[in-house]
Amino acid sequence: MKVTPTQAEATQSLEARVGAELRGLRKLRGGITVEAISHMNVICQLLGAGDPYVAYTKLQHEVLASNLDISIKAAAASLGFSSSGQSHLDRLNEFAAEAGLEQRQVRRHSDRGIAVLATLISSNWAVETVPQLTAIIEYVAGAGWRIHLRTQRLHVVEMSEPEVTVMVGSTHDEYEMKWIHGDRRSWRYGHTSTPLNVRETSEDVSVVVVWRGELWPKFNVQWLTPCPYMVSETLGNKVMLRLLENRLP
Structure with a gap:
């Protein structure tokens, strides 16, 4: 039973x-x-x-x-x-x-x-079943970026909603994303209802996503269109998407 x-x-x-x-x-x-x-x-x-x-x-x-x-x-x-x-x-x-x-x-x-x-x-051996967050990025030259987020986690693993911060130059703005959730067997799935739109500027542009919970998540980054500066960095429960960086010649 x-x-x-x-x-x-x-x-x-x-x-x-x-x-x-x-x-x-x-x-x-x-x-x-x-x-x-x-x-x-x-x-x-x-x-x-x-x-x-x-x-x-x-x-x-x-x-x-x-x-x-x-x-x-x-x-x-x-x-x-x-x-x-x-x-x-x-x-x-x-x-x-x-x-x-x-x-x-x-x-x-x-x-x-x-x-x-x-x-x-509950840590090292749960390799194939760790929570996963996927960032899907579209770039339009002169306009900016559209970022879609998707998540999946086991029902038994508690995870908070991902926290999103957009950094443009020295300005940091937190965005509260709206999520749509669904269940299938042992898994809980989610995706943002609308993409995060980030306008292109002459300053450095980065997006930071932090996903806190009971297990360290796995991050996947998909670039749907070429971007002049495509870099992602992960550490623990955080992924940083460096969308644009002004580099000295």
Whole structure:
């Protein structure tokens, strides 16, 4: 049965929600399976974009292919990746015997390993499912630029609306864009209802887009028409589109 998160759980950080699901998985009789992953909404979306088989395979590969320390080994055993025990207690006892440790020591190692896995799943391992923002730029000589923005993110990943700042010379103006949103399966999509129009001037022109949220986003920049100075720079949750720069000859 798929568990609907409580209001308190829904306000937890992404890492905390992943940790709660991992602890739920290791309690299951028989350990982690594709079916069990299908009931863990956050892990299933982050690692498989909603496909439990992909999520299970990704998690198994990352856990077993890593340079494992004792805590990750204990977590892998308690989840059932490297132990055949049917209950969580059986799996802990099996790993304790192999490692020459007491069961309570193995449990502490498993708790630490689960915390590390929660961090990795909610950051480093969510590569194919990170939020994406695409900037599509049209340039008309003598007139300026039309910039369209599109976003996509998983439902389980909280992201604020992108913040847009236009810099012309020493002037910085913030623009509140109007967004249209839609859903498809595990994803939430958005696009600006009208393009951002930036007039060409004799001064330097740049557009900065900042997208804050639970994961670092991926930025894509598409130039539909040639522009005399086409440069984009990204750092963390910010992309800067340098549309025009006056350079000394």
